[in-house]
Amino acid sequence: MSEPLLSITDLVMDYPTPDGVFRALDHVSFDVEAGTTMAVVGESGCGKSTLAKSIVRLLTPTSGRICIDGVDISRMSAKALRPYRSRIQMVFQDPYGSLDPHHTAVDIVGEPLRLRGIRSRRDRERRAAELIDQVGLPSTALRRKPAEFSGGQRQRIGIARALASEPELLVCDEATSALDVSVQAQVLDLLRYIKRQRPITYLFISHNLGVVREISDRVVVMRSGQLVEIGDTAAVLTDPAAQYTRELRNAALDPTTMVGIKPRHLVSRLQAATADAEIQGVPA
Structure with missing residues (x-):
């Protein structure tokens, strides 16, 4: 069998606190095959974002392995890690805080191109303009700064x-959670479009099971820093093995209370229930 693109083995992350050590990741292990979308779900504080930041090496784990094509990057120096930075990129939760407010869109997108060795400003701007067009923004966006854009x-x-770094793995850390429902759908459609256009693997961090059902092939369920369940998304969300996953699903996928993008089958169920209630004269 071929080596998975990403392999996480016994990953541990400890944070010192005044009361002792807090273990944010507790021996987490899973693989992500090239070309797939793996989701990581769990309630707030379960370690999802710590996992994402460890994978892109914004954090250095306490122990364990993070392998890209079989090469462990968990302890690499900044210099040794440099070639892997372009292979693994991240989309952050806060679309404003992650952008330099003093730079224009073309400069923000062009900076990774400069780091990749494209020295000509004209060439960088041309390629940045192509990428900005690819994500559905007009040419008028090129010279505008982040404050002039919507979320x-x-x-x-x-x-x-x-995308300017041409990554093989794109880690999306709650990339849609700060957006309203209609914009969430647009961003998910964009990610699906990108995947059709180029070979790319997604690791999608989310607390929204509706979003996860829509976009992922497989899912990891986390609780208190530990992995409690892993499997095909449809199977895990339809018939979860772990009690915690069942509780998470029942709470998050109730179509009458769910916030954010609702899976199509739940929308249909809710519409049918509403129609039945109206026929019977019962308020929906």
């Missing part, structure tokens, strides 16, 4: 910036 447009710039 969804800023997230598109963040995605274009990540």
Whole structure:
């Protein structure tokens, strides 16, 4: 069998606190095959973002392995890690805080191109303009700064910036959670479009099971820093093995209370229930 693109083995992350050590990741292990979308879900504070930041080496784990094509990057020096930075990119939760407010969109997207060795400003701007067009922004966006864009447009710039490095793995850390429902759908459609256009693998961090059902092939469920369940998304969300996953699903996928993008089958169920209630004269 071929080596998985990403392999996480016994990953541990400890944070010192005044009361002792807090273990944010507790021996987490899973693989991500090239070309797939793996989701990581769990309630707030379960370690999802710590996992994402460890994978892109914004954090150095306490122990364990993070392998890209079989090469462990978990302890690499900044210099040794440099070639891997372009292979693994991240789209952050806050589409405004992750962008330099003093730079224009073309400069933000062009910076990774400069780091890749494209020295000509004209060539960088041409390629940045192509990427900005690819994520669905008009040419008028090129010279505007982040404050002049909506949240969804800023997230598109963040995605274009990540794509400028031509990554093999794109880590999306709650990339749609700060957006309203209609813009969430647009960003998810964009990510699907990008995947059709180029070979790319997604690691999608989210607390929204509706979003996860829509976009992922497989899912990891986390609780208190530990992996509690892993499997094909449809199987895990339809018939979860772990009690915690069942509780998470029942709470998050109730179509009458769910916030954010609702899976199509739940929308249909809710519409049917509403129609039945109206026929019977019962308020929906």
